[in-house]
Amino acid sequence: MTNKSENTTPEVKDSTIQNGQDQQLSITDTQVEGPSEVDIAEFINIAQQLEKELCSVVIGQERVIRELLLALFAGGHLLLEGVPGLGKTLLVRTVADALALKFARIQFTPDLMPADIVGTTIVSEDGNSTGSRRVFSFQPGPIFANIVLADEVNRATPKTQSALLEGMQERTVSVGDTTRPLPKPFFVLATQNPLEMEGTYPLPEAQLDRFLLKILVRFPLAKDLLQIIDTTVGTQTYRTKQVASGEQLSKLIETARAVPVATHIKEYAVHLLLATHPDQEDAPEKVRNFVRYGASPRGLQAIILTAKVRALLEGRYNVSQEDLREVAFPALRHRIIPNFDGLTEGITPEEVIEEIIKETEDTN
Numbered sequence: 001m002t003n004k005s006e007n008t009t010p011e012v013k014d015s016t017i018q019n020g021q022d023q024q025l026s027i028t029d030t031q032v033e034g035p036s037e038v039d040i041a042e043f044i045n046i047a048q049q050l051e052k053e054l055c056s057v058v059i060g061q062e063r064v065i066r067e068l069l070l071a072l073f074a075g076g077h078l079l080l081e082g083v084p085g086l087g088k089t090l091l092v093r094t095v096a097d098a099l100a101l102k103f104a105r106i107q108f109t110p111d112l113m114p115a116d117i118v119g120t121t122i123v124s125e126d127g128n129s130t131g132s133r134r135v136f137s138f139q140p141g142p143i144f145a146n147i148v149l150a151d152e153v154n155r156a157t158p159k160t161q162s163a164l165l166e167g168m169q170e171r172t173v174s175v176g177d178t179t180r181p182l183p184k185p186f187f188v189l190a191t192q193n194p195l196e197m198e199g200t201y202p203l204p205e206a207q208l209d210r211f212l213l214k215i216l217v218r219f220p221l222a223k224d225l226l227q228i229i230d231t232t233v234g235t236q237t238y239r240t241k242q243v244a245s246g247e248q249l250s251k252l253i254e255t256a257r258a259v260p261v262a263t264h265i266k267e268y269a270v271h272l273l274l275a276t277h278p279d280q281e282d283a284p285e286k287v288r289n290f291v292r293y294g295a296s297p298r299g300l301q302a303i304i305l306t307a308k309v310r311a312l313l314e315g316r317y318n319v320s321q322e323d324l325r326e327v328a329f330p331a332l333r334h335r336i337i338p339n340f341d342g343l344t345e346g347i348t349p350e351e352v353i354e355e356i357i358k359e360t361e362d363t364n
Helices: 018-031 037-057 062-074 088-098 163-170 222-234 245-256 263-274 285-290 296-313 321-332 341-343 348-362
Strands: 078-081 103-107 119-126 131-140 147-151 172-175 178-181 186-191 213-216 291-293
Touching: 018 285, 037 062, 037 088, 037 131, 037 245, 062 088, 062 213, 062 245, 062 296, 062 321, 078 088, 078 178, 088 103, 088 147, 119 172, 119 245, 131 163, 131 178, 163 172, 163 178, 163 186, 172 213, 213 263, 213 321, 245 296, 263 348, 285 348, 296 321, 321 348
Parallel strands: 078 186, 078 213, 103 147, 147 186
Antiparallel strands: 119 131, 172 178
């Protein structure tokens, strides 16, 4: 392991420029000022309240809730995968209630059309004192919300799935010759069922790459099932209280982005990403044998952004290598494409990521 301190604040190079190369290094290595102590204290306070609120409603999914918060405070979209009945829809709705955000749920089915998501232009009567006339007006679809739950997204056709692409990437929707901005903040939280694969349309790699994280929702433990009974089948119902507003959430996202990252931490993140590509010389043997394509640069962005959030949630101001290793699984598992041998042997992305982390630890 390296002897460098993982929590070292990045150094700012001297502003004196001797040549073109020094100028480039000076610009790229200079770090902007990090968040203030007041901003960090506000972030930690709201994040802890939100996490506590979610854990009191969705029982036995503490890891899922923590990873959801990583994506939320990083400002990215989320893909949840798990069998029915584990509280995925409840979790998303609770997040919207706790932040007082406009919520919309879209049930994806094979007959769902793109216009059912983005909206359509309709003809309406415009009446006045001189008479009435027909005019075209835009009827916005459910995508015009702060949090959009795309339930069972892999059950819709690729044409309908692609209706989410522009909104997820550009935060805008184009209908006809007009481009309309989506509300801020805007998040797409999609779910898919790994059991019901017949008659489904798996998301293509380009669309998967637009999700910041992919979270696997596991089945609860026995003690959690007992608590679920006590909290869901009685006469009392738990009501979610508001923790923050959409404006506060936008500010918290800016605070997380301002967290500094040391140069050696960035280099470690790049090494993790490059190790997912089988054509790299230092790629692990499992990657060379069982991986067809590795993660894109969006995977690197996801690792860095969510590692910043995790550092704040852990009460630290700077990102450590431990943060990168923890967020590598949800950030990379949907970006690693196995080859034929990998599919035949049943090699999972988690096994590949574990091997990459193990080898990168040995070389540092």
